[in-house]
Amino acid sequence: MLYPLTLRSSPRLFSFLALLAAFLLGANAYAGTVWLNNGDRITGTIQSLDGGKLLVKTEYGGNIRVDITHVKTLESDSELVVKDGEFNNDYRAKLVAAGDGTVTLQGVERADGQTTPVSTAVPVASITRVVRPTPFLNEATFKGRFDLAATRKTASTKTQDYTLNTFNELRHGMWRHQLAADYTRNKEDSTDSTYNYGAGYTLDYFISEKAFWQGRAKYRRDFVEELNRQVVYGTGPGYQFWDNELGAFSLSALMSRVHYGYTDGSSENAYAASLRWDYVRYFYGKEFELYTRGEVLRPINSDTKFAINGEVGARYNMNSWMSVYLKYARNQVSGDGRQGGINESVYSTGIGVRW
Structure with a gap:
């Protein structure tokens, strides 16, 4: 006789599905996000910013290039190396979404071989360069x-x-x-x-x-x-x-x-x-x-x-x-x-x- 497969009768299957859901939700939670001025949103990995072009790697469309002037705010899934051209500062920080036209840098500021913890909001337009850090190993x-x-x-x-x-x-x-x-x-x-x-x-x-x-x-x-x-x-x-x-x-x-x-x-x-x-x-x-x-x-x-x-x-x-x-x-x-x-x-x- 065949018995229907249910979550109640298969606790291992329930555990597997729960872990899978947690993984998928976690993967989505840690994805970077870019909010545009027109209300659109791009989810993916922020790769770089140079020459006014933001490069985002997505699972659904490959590499997408966005003019930084169209970005309302953005957040990253990990720390990035950030150059703030307006104040000539150098950071290693996560990008955290803030108000329109701004982004919060949470990490450290690097100057003269010293690092200082920071959590500061800067204009998106002031960021001139972003790269992902290359790990040694x-x-x-x-x-x-x-x-x-x-x-x-x-x-x-x-x-x-x-x-x-x-x-x-x-x-x-x-x-x-x-x-x-x-x-x-x-x-x-x-x-x-x-x-x-x-x-x-x-x-x-x-x-x-x-x-x-x-x-x-x-x-x-x-x-x-x-x-x-x-x-x-x-x-x-x-x-x-x-x-x-x-x-x-x-x-x-x-x-x-x-x-x-x-x-x-x-x-x-x-x-x-x-x-x-x-x-x-x-x-x-x-x-x-x-x-x-x-x-x-x-x-x-x-x-x-x-x-x-x-x-x-x-x-x-x-x-x-x-x-x-x-x-x-x-x-x-x-x-x-x-x-x-x-x-x-x-x-x-x-x-x-x-x-």
Whole structure:
């Protein structure tokens, strides 16, 4: 015989439903909220404020950008790093809803290395910058990007251009892993004017909140130039100047070992000193992005005197996962040896997907 399932006959089910309801209510209670002047309300996680654009991450609409002039008041689900431009104050505080056009900051004010508890109301319009604090010990986070630019022309000659690259980062605890790869091919009829690919892996161990020790390895293969193989690996200290919702900037100085191979079968090995950089800056609620990353390398006691590999670009983020980009990439290896070097510039524009 089948018995109907009731809460009275199933106390475990009742307990489960009660816990589930409490969790859902709690999740809703701790969500950030933005009240607009027209009476609308946005519920989600406040990510950043920069250039007058407030970025809110929602479960129902992805990232939503709001002009701060349309905000009546707002509250956050946790402490944020807040810059008050009107009084030039710096806070780490929760945002608490207040009267029209104002918000209460509850936390601490930071000045001259000192912190002072505060609970003060300020005009919403006076807040110039908000970012979420980056904890020193992060839980495992993964993010990545894939960019594609491709053109094909059929006329008296057939031209095909392809540029693909991907960048992925995994961070857990004190460790940060970065894996990058790229592929470029420019072909006219059956002749390649550019044809190469490369991959690199970087491992950072954070000694403190800013300082880290870096190890990396890179391989590059070229099917057109006389310098057809490059292998670089090295290690050294680095410093993370900042890393938050508005961007990141780091420098690292490495002692490296380089191996160059040529089409005639000869090769060259040398030690080298290098400086690497990685910079990205977001604007208007992450709608626009400027970035540059790369490396300058100086071999020691080698025919190769100088090498640079890097790129600079701009990106327009149409939504939280798709973008349009324009970039310039440079790959140069030069010296006094009899072997040929590389002097390559690539301009590309295309679409990008991030996760």
